[in-house]
Amino acid sequence: MTVILLVEDNELNRDMLSRRLTRKGFTVEIACDGAAAIERANELRPDLILMDIGLPVMDGFDATRKLKDDPQTQSIPVIALTAHAMMQDREACLGAGCDDFDTKPIELPRLLEKINSLLSKGAS
Structure with missing residues (x-):
């Protein structure tokens, strides 16, 4: 089963997205801040x-940079989730090492397309 680490500090966003991804067949693990994300990524x-x-x-940004600098976690795809939708926000996320970018509020079909695209790249 595919494991997704959801790093989100807002409880409502975390619960909603976690339930929706679980219904789509993913195993969802949670981290509530960037430091916990690094710890959970290394563990899971x-x-x-x-x-x-x-x-x-x-x-x-900093959590992603640390994950991408670590040989143990650098190959894990990261999708940035942010309420900021300007082109410079996207560029900042990609510049920090994120593999893709999506805006909040989350549109699940669009996010699933990005998730599946990155997962299929890793599988090939």
């Missing part, structure tokens, strides 16, 4: 990480 080695950018303790 998930197939993909959904990384909120505006996180406490360590933001999603």
Whole structure:
């Protein structure tokens, strides 16, 4: 089963997205801040990480940079999730090492397309 690490500090967003992904057949693990994301990624080695950018303790930019700098986790695809939808926000996320970018509020069909695209790249 495909494991997704959902890194989200907002409980309502976390619960809603977690339930929706679980219904689609994914196993969803949770981290509530950037530092916990790094710890959980090293522990779980998930197939993909959904990384909120505006996180406490360590933001999603720094957490992604640390994950991509670590040989143990650098190959895990990361999709940035943010309420900021400007082109420079997308570029900042990709510049931090994210493999893709999606905006909030989440449109599940669009996010699933991105998840499946990155997972299929990893499988090939």
